[in-house]
Amino acid sequence: MGQPLNLGIVGCGAISAQYLQTIDRLPQVRLVAVADLDLDRAREAVRPYPGVDVLGVAELMADARVDAVLNLTVPAAHAEVALMAIAAGKDVYCEKPLAATGADARRVLEAAEAAGVRVGCAPDTVLGTGTQTARMAIDDGLIGRPVAATATMMTPGHERWHPHPDFYYVPGGGPLLDMGPYYVTSLVTLLGPVASVIGAASRTRAKRTIGSGPRRGEDIPVTVDTHVTGVLVHDSGALSTLVMSFDAVATKAANIEVHGEQGSLIVPDPNHFDGPVLLSRLGDQDWRTLPVSAGYAEAGRGVGLIDFVSEREPRAGGSLAFHVLDVMESLLASAHSGKALDVPSTCDRPRPVALRSAAAER
Structure with a gap:
């Protein structure tokens, strides 16, 4: 609480550019590493952001600096990557949907609850x-x-x-x-x-x-x-x-x-x-x-990560x-x-967001 969230990204496809732009202006979040099956693609994605390490997926999961994993892989890999992060004791924030199937999504939530880590998911x-x-x-x-x-x-x-x-x-x-x-x-x-x-x-x-x-x-x-x-x-x-x-x-x-x-x-x-x-x-x-x-003004994809710094339930x-x-x-x-x-499940209606500037979160 009160400290920047050290973030590692898995998956450096097209959507990652929008997340990187948002993360770069959030003082609550510090990007420390990225990983992708295509390391050249990962290096190109973070070329405008010096100081970010390019690692293999297993290396990123084992990196003690990483508090949370931003999972930007394709939907079929969402659950697998999320479960790897949870097994490593890390919070995980996933691009939508949470998993390709409800059964896999339930496995992710159950594993997170057992490990005492948090799960977030787009869309924000x-x-x-x-x-x-x-x-x-x-x-x-x-x-x-x-x-x-x-x-x-x-x-x-x-x-x-x-x-x-x-x-x-x-x-x-x-x-x-x-x-x-x-x-x-x-x-x-x-x-x-x-x-x-x-x-x-x-x-x-x-x-x-x-x-x-x-x-x-x-x-x-x-x-x-x-x-x-x-x-x-x-x-x-x-x-x-x-x-x-x-x-x-x-x-x-x-x-x-x-x-x-x-x-x-x-x-x-x-x-x-x-x-x-x-x-x-x-x-x-x-x-x-x-x-x-109401809401975050001047927001971009990844603004939901702000809750990860200060809220138990994003x-x-x-x-x-x-x-x-x-x-x-x-x-x-x-x-x-x-x-x-x-519909078997339910949820709380999400809390409202008071009007504030996402740009002011820098």
Whole structure:
């Protein structure tokens, strides 16, 4: 407590650059080492950050300087790397999802509890001013009792721009497990945990064609559902309608809308930290933009690590990430069974974030 968190990163792919930029401006966090199966990639990732050691994965886990491991590997490796860190007595913060399956995620949480270490998990975008300002509006009663929400994400698929998109189309990927964590985490932050779900899903193509990079034109197999939709029934009674697709071209629908008895909110893209929150109250003729009132301003990926320095239970914590994964797996199971299903887990609604500048955390 009060001392910088010495951090080691495992996985230096594309997302690591955004985390490195945030970590570099957080005095609460000190990056001491990185590891990747491709050591050249690891060296290139930290070239702008002198003094950071490049190690093998086992070396990083054994390094006594490292207090916590930031796990930025592909989803299929999340549980394996997290369990290695926990076995080494280190806290672990994972890129979403917590694991490729709920069973693996449970193993991670159980191992962490037995070892007395903490688990955190992205997305921490919900800690930004966008979702947090919307949450404050709900908590302050500006829309009355919440009754419903919609969450919509439509794209034609990441293979059009990603040079190595294979992991998006194997277990642990797909539009729901890839992008759903942003939307479901935001819905839980806004409306609380989910009690039950009913879903439907489809897979329109058996293969996808890579559209960029050295493998352009190569076909890759699709083994997961690429369009998933359904209804989440929150403990509060509110109903959220979710649509996640890698099969559509575009949409003009708001990323998230929340509707109450006295008003409605348009919530910014939960894949971003900020953006305007719009309110229309009963009797209004138009929407108005709410002033920014809560959350980390000027935040970037990794801002959730701030809680690791001072909080026993981080806001972007393991129990929330597990519940979000449980909701998504339950939705897929419902889609395949054709039946409404209870969500086995629950979690506390994450604590709100008072308005503060992430830049001021330097």
